[in-house]
Amino acid sequence: MFVRIVKMGFQPDKIDAFFENFEANKNQIRNFEGCLFLELYRDKNNTNQFFTYSYWEDEAALENYRKSDLFLKVWGETKVWFNQKPEAWSVDKVVSLE
Template sequence: MIHRIVKMEFDPSKLDEFLANFEENKSKIRAFEGCEKLELLQDKHNTNIFFTYSNWVDEPSLERYRNSELFKGVWAKTKLLFNAKPVAWSTTVVKSEE
């Protein structure tokens, strides 16, 4: 299982545009083969900073998504709204206390 975290910082005047794009595409991303979870998180104090948190069955599933027309379309609109370079991490669980 791959846990993907992407930090994105937006121009404050572009937040509505970002949220509309996410709303329009979230179900398609979640339905993409290999995606098991998708969440959008917002920083509590810096409200123009968001994180996507997604779980993928494996690295090839994530790569198929990253190379898909869906991702290319979503990312093309999203990257125009940034005011800082996004940062992404692919992680795996080392320990869990659930």
């Protein structure tokens, strides 16, 4: 399992459209084969900054998602609302405390 973190900055007038799009697709993304967890975060100070945080079984599962019609549709709709280049990190969880 590994974690994927994606940072996205949106044009302020496009945030509602992003929320609508995320709401419409979040369950399909979360239930995509190999996706184990999905959350969306919003920066407290820079409120046009969002982060997705997801767990994937392995890199192949994420790549299958990134090649899927679902991803191509969602990303195609989302990227036109960006006001900066998105950033993404694939990381291994080292320690988790609950």
